[in-house]
Amino acid sequence: MxxxxxxxxxxxxxxxxxxxxxxxxxxxxxxxxxxxxxxxxxxxxxxxxxxxxxxxxxxxxxxxxxxxxxxxxxxxxxxxxxxxxxxxxxxxxxxxxxxxxxxxxxxxxxxxxxxxxxxxxxxxxxxxxxxxxxxxxxxxxxxxxxxxxxxxxxxxxxxxxxxxxxxxxxxxxxxxxxxxxxxxxxxxxxxxxxxxxxxxxxxxxxxxxxxxxxxxxxxxxxxxxxxxxxxxxxxxxxxxxxxxxxxxxxxGGNDPALIFEDASLNEHAIQRLRFGILRAAGQVCSAIKRIYVHESRYDELVQKLTKEFHRVVVGNGIHPDATMGPLNNQVQFDFVNGLIDRAQKSGAQVITAGQIMDPETWDKGYFMQPSIITGVEQHSEIVRAEQFGPVIPILKFASEEEAIQLANDTEFGLRASIWTENEGKVAGCADRLEAGAVFHNNHTVFQDIYLDFPGxxxxxxxxxxxxxxxxxxxxxxxxxx
The missing domain is CATH 3.40.605.10 (Aldehyde Dehydrogenase; Chain A, domain 1)
Incomplete structure (x- = not known):
């Protein structure tokens, strides 16, 4: 046809x-x-x-x-x-x-x-x-x-x-x-x-x-x-x-993911986190754009998420082996790269991961490897902004009260997610999060197409x-x- x-x-x-x-x-x-x-x-x-x-x-x-x-x-x-x-x-x-x-x-x-x-x-x-x-x-x-x-x-x-x-x-x-x-x-x-x-x-x-x-x-x-x-x-x-x-x-959105002390960080959970961050190269209003993790699980999360990001194959989406394509346009490409550059100059650590499918054509498109940003504060630009790209800042929290306060400290309120094995904690936290929808142990879309929850x-x-x-x-x- x-x-x-x-x-x-x-x-x-x-x-x-x-x-x-x-x-x-x-x-x-x-x-x-x-x-x-x-x-x-x-x-x-x-x-x-x-x-x-x-x-x-x-x-x-x-x-x-x-x-x-x-x-x-x-x-x-x-x-x-x-x-x-x-x-x-x-x-x-x-x-x-x-x-x-x-x-x-x-x-x-x-x-x-x-x-x-x-x-x-x-x-x-x-x-x-x-x-x-x-x-x-x-x-x-x-x-x-x-x-x-x-x-x-x-x-x-x-x-x-x-x-x-x-x-x-x-x-x-x-x-x-x-x-x-x-x-x-x-x-x-x-x-x-x-x-x-x-x-x-x-x-x-x-x-x-x-x-x-x-x-x-x-x-x-x-x-x-x-x-x-x-x-x-x-x-x-x-x-x-x-x-x-x-x-x-x-x-716009600046969705937080709250990972509590008792959260399961098994392979399945880490894959769900990766998908919630990097779907469509992070160019999703309701993608995870900030991660707050309990201080006792911080190093573990960074290590596991880095390993998961390294599995991402970045290349031309037309190739069936590519798992992440390029950013869509020059303006967005420059914006996300600028955020990362300024964060690094301000003292943040940038962990660049992912596999480059075709090094020869890399510079011909708006390709970016996924990045994890550590060593940033709540007031950092890369935390406050809607990055809309394959980059995620990770911050620590010490208590549930602090986690809720940090998550709500934004002008946005599209989606949020709670990662915990304590079922009794979920509804109480969700009631306090300022978001149009809250997911438990996931950060995704509504499977039933007729549902929607604006921010x-x-x-x-x-x-x-x-x-x-x-x-x-x-x-x-x-x-x-």
């Missing part, structure tokens, strides 16, 4: 029509930056306004379709998309940098989102009667045009987790994919969009300063779903405030969902006698 991605290269989608952009820029392969994988169109202000207009016009009829019809169309789209997943795994690796295993999992989970959301819609959409002397029903209705602003680190899954429930709930969408890796998202959304009426799904790639700002300020856009940095999230809030839009945002503090807006996120894209209203 011939790959469809050249069809979307350098183009944007408005009202069912793919249009060649006047200005484009290359999408680089982070494992070989001289290779241009494709082109991303830089949408003009006029194109973005046209996309919003298209979505606004389509909403009037799409919002009145029956939930059963929307669900059936989404299942049809999922069935059309699934057969081309395999052929697009390599495209995803080449523009993003993930390994083959990571990329395929991301794509397949996107298909799962489509099926689960379609199934959840039919049950969730039913009116809910409230108890009392008056007959009162809670009913749902779509909000209108939804802007989905996607990240570059996990663009497929995080885009689909917003586009799919928005469309199923009866909204229309305008998607701004990340300029660093838009091709796989656009290729897959091309298939999905073909199953829906023109204007239901529109795609306008380009810069945040043009596309993002217009979407956030246009009064016809009623909801903004954004995944990205906290600073960008704050900018979106300011820009959107003039029209009081509904915001659904997953922002606290500066890590996000909106709360937990049990319905694939459908509730984020609707308004509820009361119908009473």
């Amino acid at each position: 011939i790959s469809t991605y050249p069809f979307v290269s350098g183009k944007y989608l408005i009202n069912g029509e793919w249009i060649q952009a006047d200005h484009v820029t290359g999408v680089k392969n982070p494992a070989n930056i001289v290779e241009v994988v494709g082109e991303v169109g830089l949408s003009s202000k006029e194109a973005v306004a046209q996309a919003v207009e298209s979505a606004s016009l389509a909403f009037s009829s799409w919002s009145r379709t029956k939930p059963e019809e929307r669900a059936n169309l989404m299942v049809e789209a999922a069935n059309l998309l699934k057969p081309i997943i395999e052929e697009n795994v390599s495209l995803f690796v080449r523009e993003n940098g993930k390994t083959l295993v990571e990329a395929k999992k991301d794509l397949l989970r996107s298909i799962d989102v489509m099926h689960h959301c379609a199934e959840a819609l039919l049950k969730w959409w039913q009116p809910e009667s409230l108890p009392g002397t008056q007959n009162v029903q809670i009913r749902k209705r779509p909000r209108g045009v939804t802007a989905v602003i996607s990240p570059w680190n996990s663009p497929m899954l995080l885009t689909f987790k917003r586009v799919i429930p928005a469309v199923l709930a009866g909204n229309t969408v305008v998607v701004k994919p990340a300029t660093y890796c838009p091709l796989t998202v656009m290729t897959c959304l091309k298939v999905v969009a073909s199953c829906f009426p023109p204007g239901v799904i529109n795609i306008v790639p380009g810069s945040g300063g043009v596309v993002g700002d217009i979407l956030c300020s246009d009064p016809r856009v009623k909801t903004i779903a954004f995944v990205g940095s906290t600073e960008t999230g704050k900018h979106i809030m300011r820009t959107a405030s003039s029209t009081v839009k509904k915001l659904y945002m997953e922002l 606290l503090k500066e890590s996000g807006l909106s709360r937990e969902t049990r319905h694939c996120g459908l509730e984020y894209f609707t308004d509820s209203y009361g119908l009473a006698d």
